[in-house]
Amino acid sequence: MFHTPLSLFRTLAIAEAVSWTLLIGGLVLRATADLPLAVTIGGGIHGFVFLAYGATAVLVAANQRWGAVPTVVAIASAVIPYATIPTEIWLHRTGRLRGDWRREAGADPRDSAWHDRLMRWFLRRPWVLGLLLAAAVALIFVVLLIVGPPGGRD
Secondary structure, three states, X not given: OOXXXXXXXXXXXXXXXXXXXXXXXXXXXXXHHOOHHHHHHHHHHHHXXXXXHHHHHHHHHHHHOOOHHHHHHHHHXXXXXXXXXXXXXXXXXXXXXXXXXXXXXXXXXXXXXHHHHHHHHHHXXXXXXXXXXXXXXXXXXXXXXXXXXXXXXX
């Protein structure tokens, strides 16, 4: 399904923007129709997609060997409503999303680093990687639910 870093990153960038719409819509419904459940639903979906986008940005940044600036911009773009879309366009236009997953070692000396070997091992087993990332995102999501929403509970 996600045969390239571009397809995965683009999908999550769009999902993050859609989740912002759900959260903002929920806030509007809470304010205008006294429907706090809308924020709970929209906020929950947004929170999960936010974390998944962050994990995706880190994975793609590692695969594509981005420097600090594009990596930080990609991750930070999730904090600003709808900013993941122009970020994805910028990363695509600058060639940072070009290429395939690095499943095999190449001539680059960085390919011998332990984290590159580990990443290649997971990339050759996408179901294991997907389940591991989904479990990590779910665990972080549950911990954050236990801690409570930003600003505290009413």
